[in-house]
Amino acid sequence: MAKYSVFSLARNALSYHENWQRAWRSPAPKPEYDILVIGGGGHGLATAHYLAKEHGINNVAVIEKGWLGGGNTGRNTTIVRSNYLWDESAAIYEHSLKLWEGLSQDLNFNVMFSQRGVMNLAHNLHDWRELNRRVHANRLHGIDSEILTAAQVKAEAPIFNVSPNSRYPIMGASIQRRGGTARHDAVAWGYARAADQRGVDIIQNCEVTGFVINNGKIEGVETTRGRINAKRVGVAVAGNSSVLADMAGFRMPVESNPLQALVSDPIKPVLDCVVMSSAVHVYVSQSDKGEFVIGAGSDLHVSYSQRGSFDIIEGIMGALCELVPMVSRMKMMRQWGGIVDVTPDRSPIIGKTPVEGLFINCGWGTGGFKGTPGSGHAFAATLAAGEPNDKAGPFSLDRFRTGFLIDEAGAAAVAH
Amino acid sequence: MFLIDCPYCGTRQQTEFHCHGEAHIARPKDPDAVSDAEWADYMFNRSNTKGVFYERWVHNHGCRRWFNVARDTVSDRILAVYRMGEQPPKVKS
Ligand SMILES: Cc1cc2nc3c(=O)[nH]c(=O)nc-3n(C[C@H](O)[C@H](O)[C@H](O)COP(=O)(O)OP(=O)(O)OC[C@H]3O[C@@H](n4cnc5c(N)ncnc54)[C@H](O)[C@@H]3O)c2cc1C
Ligand SMILES: [Zn+2]
Numbered sequence: 001m002a003k004y005s006v007f008s009l010a011r012n013a014l015s016y017h018e019n020w021q022r023a024w025r026s027p028a029p030k031p032e033y034d035i036l037v038i039g040g041g042g043h044g045l046a047t048a049h050y051l052a053k054e055h056g057i058n059n060v061a062v063i064e065k066g067w068l069g070g071g072n073t074g075r076n077t078t079i080v081r082s083n084y085l086w087d088e089s090a091a092i093y094e095h096s097l098k099l100w101e102g103l104s105q106d107l108n109f110n111v112m113f114s115q116r117g118v119m120n121l122a123h124n125l126h127d128w129r130e131l132n133r134r135v136h137a138n139r140l141h142g143i144d145s146e147i148l149t150a151a152q153v154k155a156e157a158p159i160f161n162v163s164p165n166s167r168y169p170i171m172g173a174s175i176q177r178r179g180g181t182a183r184h185d186a187v188a189w190g191y192a193r194a195a196d197q198r199g200v201d202i203i204q205n206c207e208v209t210g211f212v213i214n215n216g217k218i219e220g221v222e223t224t225r226g227r228i229n230a231k232r233v234g235v236a237v238a239g240n241s242s243v244l245a246d247m248a249g250f251r252m253p254v255e256s257n258p259l260q261a262l263v264s265d266p267i268k269p270v271l272d273c274v275v276m277s278s279a280v281h282v283y284v285s286q287s288d289k290g291e292f293v294i295g296a297g298s299d300l301h302v303s304y305s306q307r308g309s310f311d312i313i314e315g316i317m318g319a320l321c322e323l324v325p326m327v328s329r330m331k332m333m334r335q336w337g338g339i340v341d342v343t344p345d346r347s348p349i350i351g352k353t354p355v356e357g358l359f360i361n362c363g364w365g366t367g368g369f370k371g372t373p374g375s376g377h378a379f380a381a382t383l384a385a386g387e388p389n390d391k392a393g394p395f396s397l398d399r400f401r402t403g404f405l406i407d408e409a410g411a412a413a414v415a416h
Numbered sequence: 417m418f419l420i421d422c423p424y425c426g427t428r429q430q431t432e433f434h435c436h437g438e439a440h441i442a443r444p445k446d447p448d449a450v451s452d453a454e455w456a457d458y459m460f461n462r463s464n465t466k467g468v469f470y471e472r473w474v475h476n477h478g479c480r481r482w483f484n485v486a487r488d489t490v491s492d493r494i495l496a497v498y499r500m501g502e503q504p505p506k507v508k509s
Pocket of ligand 1: 010038039040041042045063064065066067068069070071073074075076077078080081110206207208209236237238239240246259260261295336337338339340364365366367368369370371
């Protein structure tokens with residue numbers, strides 16, 4: 001596989017970019033693999049990449065029912081940060097952020113990771129105290145985190161209305177300068193290409209319809225392209241986790257809810273960091289093309305429809321017009337929804353299931369894009385060893401029985 | 417946005433209501449007698465069905481009464497509305 005570089009770019013320019021190689025093969029599924037990964041989103045593809053790269057296991061297939069990144073990976077607002085409250089979360093999200101920092105080099109694919117900084121606003125005394133607590137906890141974990149006053153917020157993001165008389169007064173903010181955004185499709189494609197290069201089969205348009213389980217042990221999966229055997233199977237299907245668990249005969253502490261986002265028409269550069277407000281459930285950044293990328297809150301009902309309720313959009317746009325008055329004169333171009341897998345403690349589940357050899361990685365909910373590299377890395381280690389590694393360990397499915405929850409629900413500046 | 421037929425007030429917009437998740441989850445009669453796994457199943461596990469799903473709604477900005485809804489979670493179509501205490505109706509998506 002050709003390496004991407006400035007030279008390959010120049011060489012291909014001479015042939016009008018008509019001779020680029022395909023970025024990955026499109027093989028027919030083999031009858032058997034050492035490890036199967038179900039779900040060709042960022043998490044599944046990253047898992048395959050690290051299985052091949054870090055553990056030398058390349059007799060692996062990723063099985064995707066649609067196209068790569070067609071799930072939440074290609075629908076998210078791409079905010080990346082690691083300023084979570086609890087030790088276990090800080091460990092895995094910071095591990096992930098460190099991987100993001102070298103990801104384009106590692107994959108030889110420009111994932112356009114832009115460390116433009118992520119700001120979390122505080123609108124009231126409660127927000128402010130929680131935010132201070134979190135910033136201090138982050139610092140104790142060695143995670144960069146700063147506090148900004150309202151005047152500093154205004155200096156960093158002048159389009160925001162920081163008047164104390166506004167509907168949502170801004171008391172201050174936290175900022176993680178190493179946080180930022182990345183190109184979502186590129187993450188899926190980059191991992192796919194790198195995994196394929198190491199021999200992983202990436203099989204699209206192939207839906208898993210059942211599991212072959214014998215005496216409580218996994219033997220393979222049934223798919224729309226026939227049976228595929230494997231002694232170890234990893235499930236990374238986000239919003240469809242309960243559906244797959246149901247096929248395997250166990251229940252999950254997960255609910256699938258719609259989460260929406262929208263983008264404006266492109267305008268000149270006016271916002272060079274990401275700004276999030278948990279209190280009003282809105283977060284905004286400006287893409288390289290100039291569009292405002294705006295994330296909304298989630299619906300509270302279970303749905304697999306990949307669309308949400310319009311009143312959610314109305315609500316957050318009303319709030320955003322108060323926070324950033326110029327938005328009232330912008331046009332919104334597109335709006336869409338994804339189905340996020342939400343757990344009771346808003347932390348992911350990575351590890352064993354009641355079926356031997358069947359592992360699951362899910363529950364990343366509204367905020368798992370940032371976790372893609374760390375999740376894939378930890379899940380690959382778990383699949384390779386058959387036992388969760390240190391990063392994955394605390395996120396076991398069993399924590400709901402033991403009571404060792406990792407309650408990021410109110411703690412992690414919520415959301416994304 | 418859903419239009420929901422409140423059994424007490426008639427058809428209203430979704431914004432008047434609040435969804436409270438899966439219906440017909442029975443609290444174990446004697447919590448001390450169940451295992452941690454059984455308690456966790458009651459407390460945390462959810463059917464999260466793709467297809468016909470039975471759930472509870474409350475008419476917050478109306479009569480403030482609770483009731484059940486059967487909905488297809490793929491099409492989001494509401495298939496039936498029935499009162500608390502009633503058996504879930506058999507519906508097809
Ligand atoms: C609107 C929105 C905004 C978001 N914003 C952010 C954000 O700013 N920052 C952040 O960190 N996170 C964000 N998230 C969350 C983030 O997108 C997800 O947590 C993350 O992308 C999940 O990745 P994944 O690979 O696990 O899932 P997905 O990308 O959904 O991949 C799962 C794949 O499994 C496949 N699949 C399902 N069933 C089967 C089957 N039976 N057989 C084969 N394949 C199957 C699906 O087709 C899908 O491609 C957002 C999500 C949404 C919807
Ligand atoms: Zn009513």
